[in-house]
Amino acid sequence: MVLDKTKLRRSLICWVALSPLLLVIxxxxxxxxxxxxxxxxxxxxxxxxxxxSHFRWANFADMWQAAKFGVALKNSLIVSLSSTLLAIAVxxxxxxxxxxxxxxxxxxxxxxxxxxxxxxxxLLVLGLFRLASMIPYGDGNLVDSHIGVIVAYAAFNIAxxxxxxxxxxxxxxxxxEESAWxxxxxxxxxxFKVFLPLAVPAMVVTAIFTFINAWNEFAVVYTLIRSEENKxxxxxxxxxxxxxxxxxxxxxxxxxxxxxxxxxxxFAWLQRFLVKGLALGAVK
Amino acid sequence: MTQSASSRPMxxxxxxxxxxxxxxxxxxxxxxxxxxxxxxxxxxxGMIRDFNGLTNFLKVMADPVFMDVLRRTLIWTVSVVxxxxxxxxxxxxxxxxxxxxxxxxxxxxMLPWSVSLTMTAIVWRxxxxxxxxxxxxxxxxxxxxxxxxxxxxxxxWAFPVEIMVGILVSVPFTVTIFLGGLSSVPGxxxxxxxxxxxxxxxxxxxxxxxxxxxFINMAIVLNVIYVFNSFPIIWVMTQGGPSxxxxxxxxxxxxxxxxxGRPGEAAAISLVMLSMLMIFTGLYIxxxxxxxxxx
Numbered sequence: 164m165v166l167d168k169t170k171l172r173r174s175l176i177c178w179v180a181l182s183p184l185l186l187v188i189x190x191x192x193x194x195x196x197x198x199x200x201x202x203x204x205x206x207x208x209x210x211x212x213x214x215x216s217h218f219r220w221a222n223f224a225d226m227w228q229a230a231k232f233g234v235a236l237k238n239s240l241i242v243s244l245s246s247t248l249l250a251i252a253v254x255x256x257x258x259x260x261x262x263x264x265x266x267x268x269x270x271x272x273x274x275x276x277x278x279x280x281x282x283x284x285x286l287l288v289l290g291l292f293r294l295a296s297m298i299p300y301g302d303g304n305l306v307d308s309h310i311g312v313i314v315a316y317a318a319f320n321i322a323x324x325x326x327x328x329x330x331x332x333x334x335x336x337x338x339x340e341e342s343a344w345x346x347x348x349x350x351x352x353x354x355f356k357v358f359l360p361l362a363v364p365a366m367v368v369t370a371i372f373t374f375i376n377a378w379n380e381f382a383v384v385y386t387l388i389r390s391e392e393n394k395x396x397x398x399x400x401x402x403x404x405x406x407x408x409x410x411x412x413x414x415x416x417x418x419x420x421x422x423x424x425x426x427x428x429x430f431a432w433l434q435r436f437l438v439k440g441l442a443l444g445a446v447k
Numbered sequence: 448m449t450q451s452a453s454s455r456p457m458x459x460x461x462x463x464x465x466x467x468x469x470x471x472x473x474x475x476x477x478x479x480x481x482x483x484x485x486x487x488x489x490x491x492x493g494m495i496r497d498f499n500g501l502t503n504f505l506k507v508m509a510d511p512v513f514m515d516v517l518r519r520t521l522i523w524t525v526s527v528v529x530x531x532x533x534x535x536x537x538x539x540x541x542x543x544x545x546x547x548x549x550x551x552x553x554x555x556x557m558l559p560w561s562v563s564l565t566m567t568a569i570v571w572r573x574x575x576x577x578x579x580x581x582x583x584x585x586x587x588x589x590x591x592x593x594x595x596x597x598x599x600x601x602x603x604w605a606f607p608v609e610i611m612v613g614i615l616v617s618v619p620f621t622v623t624i625f626l627g628g629l630s631s632v633p634g635x636x637x638x639x640x641x642x643x644x645x646x647x648x649x650x651x652x653x654x655x656x657x658x659x660x661x662f663i664n665m666a667i668v669l670n671v672i673y674v675f676n677s678f679p680i681i682w683v684m685t686q687g688g689p690s691x692x693x694x695x696x697x698x699x700x701x702x703x704x705x706x707x708g709r710p711g712e713a714a715a716i717s718l719v720m721l722s723m724l725m726i727f728t729g730l731y732i733x734x735x736x737x738x739x740x741x742x
Contacts, residue, residue: 194574207579285697290717
């Protein structure tokens with residue numbers, strides 16, 4: 164590769180201009196990492212230092228026990244996977260309709276999606292709690308059950324999923340479906356045979372972002388889930404911090420790191436798809 | 448395609464119905480329930496007693512804490528959204544340039560988005576710890592401050608710190624929207640402007656900013672909604688303290704409803720917040736048709 168001099172200079176300027184923001188972004192990750200690997204006695208020494216005397220990886224094993232990380236991880240996976248599947252399943256047809264048909268009520272539906280974003284879970288949290296406590300399930304009701312959380316997450320992620328997918332669906336040329344009709348393929352069959360295979364990447368990307376949204380949510384689980392064995396990671400880890408007189412920060416940071424890193428890597432890998440999908444989907 | 452839409456006019460509605468029904472179900476009952484609770488006397492254990500008209504609303508209005516919280520919520524929303532847009536426009540312009548390592552820079556700028564707000568708040572709470580937190584340690588090493596600052600225990604510091612965190616977590620989403628907007632700007636208009644002798648600042652003012660406007664508007668609306676409703680940052684970092692100095696409406700509402708046993712008033716605050724958002728979004732939608740005509 165030939166290094167281009169003006170581009171090199173421009174690169175330098177760009178990096179220097181971005182550096183304050185990049186530092187502030189990296190800072191919490193560095194705090195997480197260095198606290199997570201510190202021996203406990205070095206976390207609370209004054210004056211504190213960044214670098215640990217040695218890396219104590221056993222913190223992660225201790226954290227796994229102390230935070231009941233395995234159970235919370237399983238709960239997070241169940242809740243996030245199920246709500247993603249439900250949200251995507253109902254959003255695919257809606258996104259297809261928005262991308263392909265002009266119809267009466269389209270504007271209304273779009274405004275409705277915007278309203279669902281305004282009525283965020285936290286605003287409705289009192290009512291959601293009431294709704295869950297009203298629906299009988301097992302010996303009791305949907306309070307402290309994953310089902311309530313899953314349905315709520317799915318509902319609140321519909322707007323995002325429809326926006327993302329409809330903007331991608333609109334980029335898939337109609338001619339392909341139309342030529343399939345000419346060859347005698349029924350319209351519904353054409354959707355399954357021609358359109359859906361092409362739409363798979365968009366659906367997968369949207370599903371992953373929906374998954375991350377659900378994985379990171381806090382208020383709904385915090386309100387609806389009562390018992391420790393049903394809590395997800397965000398709430399479980401918050402419980403290690405909130406209302407405690409002494410917080411074992413090395414364990415808390417190990418837990419936040421373990422809960423965050425896999426999702427961050429996934430996100431870093433896929434973030435370029437967001438630029439196209441979100442901006443176009445929401446403006447048009 | 449118009450032909451298929453007219454031959455089967457119900458088709459689009461059938462396709463939309465599942466998502467519409469699910470979202471409506473989750474939203475409508477809680478909404479009506481909140482309306483119901485807000486006009487009833489509700490015991491601290493959630494027992495609905497008598498209809499009491501606007502008593503809950505009047506109680507809320509007479510509550511001096513509420514007025515404080517309301518004012519602070521406006522400061523919070525305006526500062527976080529304003530700060531986010533001010534940071535995000537230049538960042539998006541830079542990330543739109545062609546430079547070495549752009550992919551890495553974009554990825555790093557997006558990273559805060561991938562982290563749960565709750566986790567971010569936990570990490571910053573630890574980083575801003577008085578004695579052992581890395582913020583004080585680093586600032587002292589650099590000689591910027593001489594002794595530790597009690598960031599989260601001091602009313603004057605805690606809220607600005609939370610605003611800073613709020614801006615930081617809103618930047619990735621906003622930059623993403625702006626990058627989408629910038630990528631739809633045709634490159635040749637800049638070429639033409641350059642030939643006409645336009646300065647970079649003129650090009651920014653006269654070309655980039657107008658083309659970016661619909662995207663800035665959308666980023667402002669969505670961010671106002673998200674930031675106004677943002678719960679975890681303040682709840683995890685300070686729980687509204689010290690002495691109610693960092694509560695915003697959502698955290699106060701949660702405290703009233705689930706901690707202080709005043710669900711009726713909490714429901715009333717929900718409705719007040721909702722009407723504020725409705726008015727705001729209504730104004731935005733009224734502005735909208737003109738915008739989409741251009742875009």
